[in-house]
Amino acid sequence: MIYDKNSVEMIMALSDAFGPSGFEDDVLKLAREYAEGLGRIEEDHLRNLYIYRRENKGVRPVLMLDAHSDEVGLMTQAIRPDGTLRFIKIGGWSDNALNGVSVLVRNTEGDYIPGVIASKSVHFMTDPAERNKPLQISNLFIDIGATSAEEAVNDFHAGIGEPVVPDVKCRFDEKHGLFFGKAFDCRIGAAALLETMRRLEGKELPVDVVGVLSSQEELGERGCKVAVNHVKPDIGYVYEGCPADDTFTEGYMVQTAMKKGPMLRYMDVSVICSPRYQRHVLKLASAKGIPAQGAVRQGGGNNAAVINLAGDGVPAVVAGIPSRYAHTANCITAYEDFENAVKLAVETVLSLTPDAIESL
Numbered sequence: 001m002i003y004d005k006n007s008v009e010m011i012m013a014l015s016d017a018f019g020p021s022g023f024e025d026d027v028l029k030l031a032r033e034y035a036e037g038l039g040r041i042e043e044d045h046l047r048n049l050y051i052y053r054r055e056n057k058g059v060r061p062v063l064m065l066d067a068h069s070d071e072v073g074l075m076t077q078a079i080r081p082d083g084t085l086r087f088i089k090i091g092g093w094s095d096n097a098l099n100g101v102s103v104l105v106r107n108t109e110g111d112y113i114p115g116v117i118a119s120k121s122v123h124f125m126t127d128p129a130e131r132n133k134p135l136q137i138s139n140l141f142i143d144i145g146a147t148s149a150e151e152a153v154n155d156f157h158a159g160i161g162e163p164v165v166p167d168v169k170c171r172f173d174e175k176h177g178l179f180f181g182k183a184f185d186c187r188i189g190a191a192a193l194l195e196t197m198r199r200l201e202g203k204e205l206p207v208d209v210v211g212v213l214s215s216q217e218e219l220g221e222r223g224c225k226v227a228v229n230h231v232k233p234d235i236g237y238v239y240e241g242c243p244a245d246d247t248f249t250e251g252y253m254v255q256t257a258m259k260k261g262p263m264l265r266y267m268d269v270s271v272i273c274s275p276r277y278q279r280h281v282l283k284l285a286s287a288k289g290i291p292a293q294g295a296v297r298q299g300g301g302n303n304a305a306v307i308n309l310a311g312d313g314v315p316a317v318v319a320g321i322p323s324r325y326a327h328t329a330n331c332i333t334a335y336e337d338f339e340n341a342v343k344l345a346v347e348t349v350l351s352l353t354p355d356a357i358e359s360l
Contacts, residue, residue, distance in 0.1 A: 001177055001336055008172055010034050011191045011338065015170035015181035018104065018112065020073020020090045021216040022047075023163045027069040027190070031213055034194045038201060038211075048227045051197060051211035055204070061357050063207040063349060064233035066224060066303050067193040067240070068217030071183035072327050074164035076105065076142070083146030085115070085158060088137070091218030095137050097328045102167040105144060107157040114167060115144040166329035177335040184323040184331045186217065189239030192321060192338055196345040206353040207235075217303055221270075224303040228310040235277070235315050235357050236307035237348060239341065241333065242320025243300070259334045261291030262319040262341040270301035271308055274315040277360040281317050281348055290344045295320075315360040319344060 019027035024047045031049055032041055039054035049069065072091030080086055085105070099119050104112040119139050125131045142164065146152035153159070170181030179188075190213055197211050210231050215223030228236075242265070246257035256263045264282055265273060278294075285292035304316040321341050324332040 001339070003174065003177070003335055007191065007195055007338070008335070010194065011179060011188060012170040012172060012181065014187040014191050015179065015183050017183070017187070018106070018165055019069060019071055019183070020163045020165055021070040021218045022090070023073070024069045024215050027187070028213065031069065031190065031194065035197070035211070038197050044226060044230065046223050046226050047215040048223045048230070049213040050227070050230065053197065053200070053209040055202070056208040058208065060206065060208045061234040061352070061354050062231060063209050063352060064228070064231045064236045064307060065193050065196065065209060065211045065345070066214055066227070066236060066238045066307065067189035068186045068215070068223065068303060069190055069213040070215055070218050071165065071185070071187065072218050074103070076158065076160050076162045076164065078160060079149045079152050079158055080141065081149050083144070083148045083152040085142040085144065085152070087142055087164060090163070092327055094327070095135050095140070098137070098140055099135050101329045103142060103164050104167045105142060105158065105164045106162045108159040108162065109157045111157070113144055113156055115142045117141070118143045168329055179333050179335065180330065182329055182331060184333045185241035185243070185326040186239065188241040188321045188323060188333050188338060192239045192341045192345065195342045196349070199342065199346050200349060205349060207349065207357070209349065214303060221301065221303050221306045224306040228307050232311065233307065233314055235352060235360065236304065237345060238302055238304045238307065238316060238318045239345070240302055240318055240320035241323040241326060243326040244322035244324045247324060255293060255295035256320065256322045257293065258322045258324060258332070259336055260293050260322070261285070261337060262321055262344055263293045263295050265295045265297055265318050265320065268297035268300040268302065270305035271316070273304055273317045274308065274360060277315040277317050280351070280356070280360060281344065284347055284351055285344050288343070288347050290340050290347070292340070292344060315357070
């Protein structure tokens, strides 16, 4: 596969960006750079970013393209007497995935300082039951190297309420077309949205398109609840970085495999994606020879749930780019899934005439 250099660089930069829920500023700064020239760009107080396509007419049905800009993260809750930091989770982490993770802690000066999530050393666990006990967040702390609370505050400028993310740099394995990094839920989706809008630049479309990078999805689709009221879409298309299930699931149940194309979910606990629209997109993928997967999920949630219930009801689907080990510090995703997600989104936008939207 031939890789688009700009897309690769964009994916890596977005993955590296510091942006847990509520603190998406660095992500939006990057997105503005990649969206330059595409149209009018606005931002609201919840840190939602709106990209109004330059070619919009203002009299056609409105398609809202959505991807969330935030990532799961952590927040400093308190500073312990020994200088380590007590923390809470921002979003859905597994406690067992946290121990030993290198992190960046924003301090009160706005600088990012290194730290590591740690627990009591195994060398001091004399009871075998203690060694085998599953970790809980109450047994974990962030060590920034301070030796007292005073040093943590005065020298490291640690403070409560400050956000934390994994200290992971994205790498691209060009030989195999794989990205290794953090935050692919949903930075790979954000990259796909931006690339979709770039490929649509200058094209005459049957709809007006507004791209939205919405905030705080990991805390219950909060940003999208504001964005959908602002955009007032007639139809929605949601990008996700969805958790891949191909490394632990029995073969016949694998529905989100890496390098098998974007995953169109029929439902999860938050939404039943519009069945006619879902069928339309999957048929389009088949007709255009674009690999795609379908999935029925018992867990998870996404912004389509918010879009679907807006106004008098808005048709919405979710195209997820498989990401192995989502909601951990180290994830894997494939360039070809990104590319096929963009191709499918472009074809979908081109197909959404006013009559087609009415039929969905």
